[in-house]
Amino acid sequence: MARQILKFIPVIALLAIVPFLLPGGRLGTYYLTLTILSVSYAIACLGLTVVLGYSGQVSLAQAAFYGLGSYTLAILTVKHHWPFWPSALLGVIVPTLFGLVLGAISLRLTTHYLALVTIGFQVIISLVLNNWATVTGGADGISNIPRPTIGPLSFVDDRSYYWLMLVFLCLAVYVVYRLRHSRLGNALLALREDEIAASSAGINLFWAKVLAFSVSAALGGLAGVLYAAGALYISPNIYIFDQSVLFFSMTLVGGQESIIGTLLGAGLLTFLPEWLRFLKDYYIAVYGLLVIVVVLFLPDGLWGLVQRGVRAILRLVKKETPVQPAAVVETLMQRAEPIHRPTPGEQVLLEVKDLHKHFGGVKAVNGVSFTVRKGDVAVLIGPNGSGKTTVLNVLSGIYEPTAGEVWFDGRNISGLKPHVINRLGIARTFQNIRLFPELTALENVIVGYYPKGTVGLAGTLLSTPRGYLEERIARERAEETLRLLGFTRIHEKAKNLPYGQQRIVEIARAMVCEPQLLLLDEPAAGMNTEETKELSHLVYRLHELGFTILLIEHDMSFVSQVATQAYVMDFGSKIAEGSVDEVLRNPAVIKAYLGDDAEYDYA
Amino acid sequence: MQVIQLLVTGLAVGSIYALVALGFVLVYTAVNVVNFAQGDFSMVAAFFMVSLVVSAHLPYALGFVVSVILAGVAGYLFQLGVYQPVKNRPRNFLPVMIATVGGSIFLQHLFLILYGPVPLQLPSVFSQQTVDLGGVHVYPQYLLIIVVTAVMVALLNWFFERTKLGKQMQATAQDPTTARLMGINTARMNALTFALSTALGGLAGILVAPVYMVTTTMGSLIGLKAFAASIVGGFSSVKGAIIGGLAIGIIETFGGTYISGAYRDAFAFIVLVLFLIFRPYGLFGEKVSQKV
Amino acid sequence: MLKVHHIESRYGEVVGLHDISLEVNEGEIVALLGVNGAGKSTTLKTISGLLHPTKGTIEYLGERIDRLPPETIVRKGIVHVPEGRRIFPGLTVKENLIMGTSNRKVSKAEVEQGIERVLTIFPDLKRLMNQLGWSLSGGQQQMLAIGRGLMANPKILMLDEPSLGLAPVIVKQVFQTIREINEQGVTVLLVEQNASMSLRIAHRAYLLETGRVVRTDTAANLLADDAVRTTLLTAHGRG
Known part of the structure; x- marks a missing residue:
């Protein structure tokens, strides 16, 4: 897999020879300055790739982290005469710390709340940079920022400084790439796709968000450090909200989920104003339109468009045959002799004691008790709206119970967070399927x-x-x-x-x-007859393999084939328990399903 | 006496935020999205007003009404071009947010092209002198802002509580599917909600224009603070938007005077962050469990 | 009056209905029965225009309505009272009722008349008129939902699971009311899990299974048939 990183080499090589491609004279110098600017933008935008593209969290404060990086470097080197590298290191650490805090706040906030908190942070940082003149130099900013040397190597002239920046760009690309292709990256994507499913799969949402924000802030800070030393002079009007919006747009226009797309977006939107210069004042409006158009028509950005184009061409060339879906559970069925179905032991794995869950005045679950033994396939049945799914949501930690307790494997798990419950050994599926699409x-x-x-x-x-x-x-x-x-x-x-x-x-x-216990919420819902049959084989098989299962199901033929124990709920309470055949003969159950009718109770 | 003067100023500034915040809340309760260009419609209306009153010499009151209506029309077109195309995307919060941010950039720069970078002045109908009300010196424009906002809130209240159309808009916001089953044209209700909210923003822009200058960026900060105000208020509550707006206006005015003038613009966000930490659902919001 | 002809309906990828045909004649109570997921609610949603069929046609009074949006269909007199009651929580009972008249232009007097009529059927709602929707109990909400449907002056009233989550006593009342409404001349298409109750008030019924009609007969015949009972308790015809 490390070989895949090789695909970045042509891009980096192309970037490395840019100084040789530029025209000479003042124009060349000007373009080199712009190129240096765009590299620092690209690094800042890579931070947004992580926080926005991967973890799906909105951050409109990247310019603030950029500013914190720049100012930390400038203040330490210019005012306190620190050497370059330790200042630069702090220039990354300081924004990272702020990122940690912002990430921590973001746990409880989603969507617009989070967006606004990042905007607020951005506005406050801008104000501080402008007004805390004794430290930041106020509106005048700070000038004479040094560029670094390493031993005999000097990066003082533009060209060598540019190459130094490229080294850092490679580092940033590497960090983002590694993160994406790791366990942590998967966790971030899961967080973006579906928070509830992610946390039910054992992911600690808090740490995932903190991670995304701090990596993003660190990259923003690094970009700011490099920008400050590149520009030699900084002033607060660079680090304003509009700049954050610009970073945001760059990432989106290029393609927020792709590293190359992000680089493309940063480069393009840095140079676009130059190319649109003939439009004079109009160019920024055109640029706003561009953002709208990309968002409306290219949800995965320009790079997504390129990729789709390439894929379409490849498909024309290759004419690949579509893979036929195999019969769903064939392998499992063929795999081995039928194992003897385990008889449930005496050991109680899950015990639900007098569970209540109320929503406002609605008593969705109103005093339910039941147990699941190790080796059981227990089923919760009952008419629509009888509170079964709510029970499962309490067991898996999505809801906190209003009253009552849930004991699992000798431990009270009521009120624990979903990811903690998952780690204790309870995993679940959802009624309306919550995959990461x-x-x-x-x-x-x-x-x-x-x-x-x-x-x-x-x-x-x-x-x-x-x-x-x-x-x-x-x-x-x-x-x-x-x-x-x-x-x-x-x-x-x-x-x-x-x-x-x-x-x-x-x-x-x-x-x-x-997991020690598998919770399945209406696994047969929405399946056709054939699929349902296969699914019942599968559940049967899982049981043979030793899984303990608690499921909710409406399909009685399915239930009677797989379940060893049934509990029937109606109006939030348990009305019957026993084997499936027993409960289906129970008059109370028939009444709950078919309605109150004496004529029917002939059995 | 200074306290009362500041209070009047705070209430006036807060009224502006309240009007824009109301726009946020109306759109949010109706279609569950945030229009990040909401504040820019204050700017749009203020420029229309300058054109109509200063350049075209329309009577002040007529220009006022026409500008507010034009802001509503602009909002209608905005939802048509920016919101409608992305509203059906899965998890539409992010696309809508980005599209409206793009819309905000576009509007600001469109008006930069149309009106140029030099700030314009909209004269007040009143003199720029303060009036003396029993020892309290206040600008008449501030009193106008407060009175007009109060009247507007009363009108809105009448509209939503007493008219069938208002009730239909509420019904659409509460349960769009059932509203359709009742025969309510929900697409029209949503368009109307956008138009109403941008008209409110426009009203705020015209009212505040004589106090500040009319510039292309005048809407962004008003918009952001009003957004903060609506969250402090609870984000889905009309009462919350008004009280949140007034509270932020007052806190900002007093903070700017007694604590630090330079950080005047930061108070709204500091209040916001405190609220989000200690009372995340705002003054009047209700904590709703996430549906699985 | 209403003819549903071989319709297929999907939710995205999932086929909700495979092949449903049914007829409703003026003055009837027709019940759609079946276990969860059989496609009862999907059928109603397709008739009322919330879903559009991918195959087949729906005719109402000789006119095709399967491409029309729900706003238009309700104006023609087909009124769908959705599953789960779906009261507007922030509106009062009275305002909820008034919303029911959104399918046509009405005068104040007509609204008052309509409310009077609903109150004669559901006198309990009278003292609740100014309460907000969310504060009602399940049974009260169901009465309000049906009442709101009646405000639309329906020619066909489609009720989706009116007994859902209600205590048995209340269920009985609700069914009695449905019969009364029908006797006043409103045609009713009823979707229910509560099979025996439904069959007692319905004239005819359709039995649905995995998106198909598997049986149709008069209610009396179905009521006398053990096979029906078995199907409803155990899906896929397992005996």
Whole structure:
């Protein structure tokens, strides 16, 4: 996989020879200055690739981090006569710390709230830079910022400084690339796609957000440091809200999810004003229109357009035959002799005690108690609106119970966060399938393996052998799980899969960590007869393989084939329990399903 | 006495924020998106007003009404061109937000082309002298702002509480699918909501224009602070938007006078961050559980 | 009066209805029965225009309506009371009722008359007129939902799971009311999980399974048939 990074080499090589391609004289100097500017913009935008493109969080404060980087360098070198490199290092650390704080705040905030907090942060930083004159030099800014030397190497002239910047650009690209192709990157994408599913898959949303914001801020700070030394002079009017909007636009126009796209966007929008100069005053309006047009018509940016074009051409050339979907559970069914179905033991795995969950005045769950033993396939049935899904949502930590307790494996888990509950060994699927739509089937399942990983940011960026090993194991486990379920289209994006196959992938994601308890919320919903039959084989098989399962299902034929124990709910309370056949003969259950009618109770 | 003077100023500034914040809240409750160009419609209307009153010598009151209506029309066109094309994207918050940010850039620069970079002056109907009200010196324009805002809020209240159209707009915001089943043309209701909210923004712009100068960027900061005000108020509450707007206006005025003039523009955001940490659902917002 | 001819309907990828044909004659109560996911609600949504069929046609009084938006269909007198009641939570009971008249131009007097009529059917709503929708109990909300549907002056009233989540006593009342409404001349198309109750008030019924009509007969015949009961309890005809 490290070889894939080679695709950046032509881009970097092209960038490296730019100084030789420029015309001589003053025009050449001017263009080189612009190129230096665009490289620093590109690094700042790579930060947005992480926070916006990967983790899906809105940040309109990148210019603030850029400014913090620039000012830290300038103040330390010019006013305190620090040497360059330690100042530069602090120029990255200071914005990173602010990024940590912003990330921490963002846990509780989504969408517009978060956008506004970042804007507020941006506005406040601008005001401070303008007004805290004793430190920042106020509106006059700071001049005579030095450029660095390393031993005999001097980066004082524009051309060599430009090459030094390219080294840092490579570093930034490497960081973002490694992050994207690691366990942490998968977690960020999962966060972007579906927070509830991500947290149910064991991802700590808090750390994921903090990570995204701090990496983004660090890159913004690095870009700011490089800009300050490149421009030699800084003033607060560079680090304003409009500049944040510009960074944001650059990232989007190029393609927020792609590194090359981001570089393209940064370069393009830096030079666009030059090329549009003949339009005089009109160019900025044209530029605003460009942003709208890209957003309206190119959701994955210009680079996305290029990629789609290339793919279309390749398809014409290659004429690849579409892969036929294999029968869903074939492999699993063929794999081995029927194992003896385990009889449920005596050990109680899950115990729900007098659970209540109220929403306002609605008592969705009103005093439900039941147990699941190790080796059970327990099923919760009941008419629509009887509170079954709410029970599952409480068990998996999405809702906090209003009253009552949930004990799992000898431990009270009521009120714990979804990712904690997942790590204790309860994994789930959702009634209306919550896959990460833009991720492939395989990536979806790899995200499910996230809790088993241990390598953090440092390990990822340093490319430790352990990190690679873990990533390989996760990938192999995910492939194996999908293969076990007979699923073949592993590189297809989840959103392109038919419904029945999405369900299989969702089950794979839940079982890849081999949870002690698997919660399935209406797995047969929306499936046709054939798919339902296969699914019941699958659940049966999972049981044979030793999984303990609690499921909700309406389809009684499905239920009676797989379940060892049934609980019936109506109006938020349990009305019956026993084997499936027993409860289906229970008059109270018949009444709940068919309605109150004495004539019918002949049995 | 200075306290009362500042209070009047704060209420006037706050009224401006309240009007723009109302626009945010109306659109948000109706279609669940935030129009980041909301503030720019204040600028749009102020420029129309300058053209109509200063250049075309229309009577002040007529120019006033026409400019507000034009801001509404601009809002209608804006939703047609910017909101409608992206509204059906999955997880549409981000595309809509970006499209409206793009719309904001576009509007500002379009008006830069049309009117140039030099700030324009919209004369007040009143003199620039303060009037003496029992020892309190206030600018008559501030009183006008407060009175017009109060009248406007009363009118809106009448519209939403007493007219069938107002109720239909509310019904559309609360449950669009069921509203359609009742025969309500929800697309028209949403367009109307956008137009109403930008007209309110336009009204704010015209009212505040004689106090500040008319520039292409006058709307952004008003918009951002009004956005903060609407979140402080609870974001889905009309009452919250008004009280949030007034509160931010007053805090900013007093803070700017007694704490630091240079950081006047920061107070709105500091209040916002404090609110988000300690009371994330605002003054009148209700905590709603996420539906699974 | 209403003819649904071999329709297929999808939610994105998922086929909700495979092949549904049914007829509703003037003055009837017709019930659509079936287990969860059989396609009952999807059928109503397709008739009322929330979904458009991918195949097949829907005719109402001799006119094709399968391409029309819901706003237009409700103006023609087909009124859909959706599943889960869907009361406007921030409007009062009275305002909710008034919203029911949005399908036509009405005078104040007509609105008052309409409210009077609803109140004679649901006298309980009288004392709740100025309460907000969200504060009502489930049963009260259901009455309001049906009442709001009646305000639209329906020729066909389509009710989706009116008994959902209601206590048995209330369910009985609701069904009685449906019969009363029908006796006043309103044709009713009823979707229900509560099969026996529905069959007792309906004239005819259709039995749906995985998006297909598997059986249709008079209510009396179906009520007497054990197979129906089995189908409703255990899907896919497992015996």
